[in-house]
Amino acid sequence: xxxxxxxxxxxxxxxxxxxxxxxxxxxxxxxxxxxxxxxxxxxxxxxxxxxxxxxxxxxxxxxxxxxxxxxxxxxxxxxxxxxxxxxxxxxxxxxxxxxxxxxxxxxxxxxxxxxxxxxxxxxxxxxxxxxxxxxxxxxxxxxxxxxxxxxxxxxxxxxxxxxxxxxxxxxxxxxxxxxxxxxxxxxxxxxxxxxxxxxxxxxxxxxxxx
Numbered sequence: 001x002x003x004x005x006x007x008x009x010x011x012x013x014x015x016x017x018x019x020x021x022x023x024x025x026x027x028x029x030x031x032x033x034x035x036x037x038x039x040x041x042x043x044x045x046x047x048x049x050x051x052x053x054x055x056x057x058x059x060x061x062x063x064x065x066x067x068x069x070x071x072x073x074x075x076x077x078x079x080x081x082x083x084x085x086x087x088x089x090x091x092x093x094x095x096x097x098x099x100x101x102x103x104x105x106x107x108x109x110x111x112x113x114x115x116x117x118x119x120x121x122x123x124x125x126x127x128x129x130x131x132x133x134x135x136x137x138x139x140x141x142x143x144x145x146x147x148x149x150x151x152x153x154x155x156x157x158x159x160x161x162x163x164x165x166x167x168x169x170x171x172x173x174x175x176x177x178x179x180x181x182x183x184x185x186x187x188x189x190x191x192x193x194x195x196x197x198x199x200x201x202x203x204x205x206x207x208x209x210x
Contacts, residue, residue, distance in 0.1 A: 003050035003063065006043075011064070015055065022051040048176045137210045144199035151203035152192030160185035 004011050007021040025047040027033075034040035053059045053071065062070045119136055143149035150157050159165040163182035167189040171178045181187040195201030 001046075003054055006046050006050040007054070013054075018051065018054050022047060022055075026051075045176055135210055137208065139206055139208050141204040141206055144196060144203055144205050146198040147196035147203065149203050150190070150192065151196055151199060151201045153194040153196050156194070157190040157192055160189055160191050163189065165189040 004013070007018065007025055009017055009021045013021070026044065029040045029044035029047060031037075031041050031044060034044075053063050059071065117138065117140075119138060121134060121136070123132065123134075144151070147153065160167075160182060162184040163169050167182055167185065167187040168179050169182050171180060182189075185191050192201055196203075199205055
């Protein structure tokens with residue numbers, strides 16, 4: 001299949017049409033939406049490969065004239081911004097809130113410390129039938145009041161230098177680009193200038209309840 005067939009577009013498609021087609025196909029075959037599906041993963045890889053070439057005018061011209069062999073011959077070196085620089089923004093738009101879409105704001109306290117809790121308990125058949133009372137002991141996390149859940153002294157934070165405040169970084173592997181949670185700020189997009197003395201930079205405090 002040609003790159004045009006992979007993205008289901010004509011050879012006369014313009015840049016906007018190529019980008020629109022890529023979004024549609026990438027969203028359809030994204031590995032996170034097709035777990036353990038080798039066919040979908042292969043198609044997703046082909047979509048990335050096709051977009052990398054067709055979104056760059058120089059690459060596309062070489063491909064149209066010489067085919068894939070022309071690109072493999074060394075003439076297909078990327079010289080302009082094109083697809084690679086564009087992929088990050090496309091994935092942010094397509095998968096915001098899904099599979100690590102780009103977060104530009106810190107997570108809410110409810111996301112960090114869910115209020116729902118599951119506790120396993122063993123009861124006898126008689127207790128299950130007639131009812132009973134049990135005491136449950138558990139540990140909860142709550143947002144640190146001193147630093148307002150930021151983990152920073154006096155709540156003073158700076159934008160993460162590694163992800164630029166997005167909370168995610170993009171990793172390129174061949175023709176494929178993956179997004180993952182920033183290892184430096186753990187998806188927050190911000191970092192503490194100085195750790196909070198009460199929570200030691202963890203942004204939360206723990207309490208035992210029953």
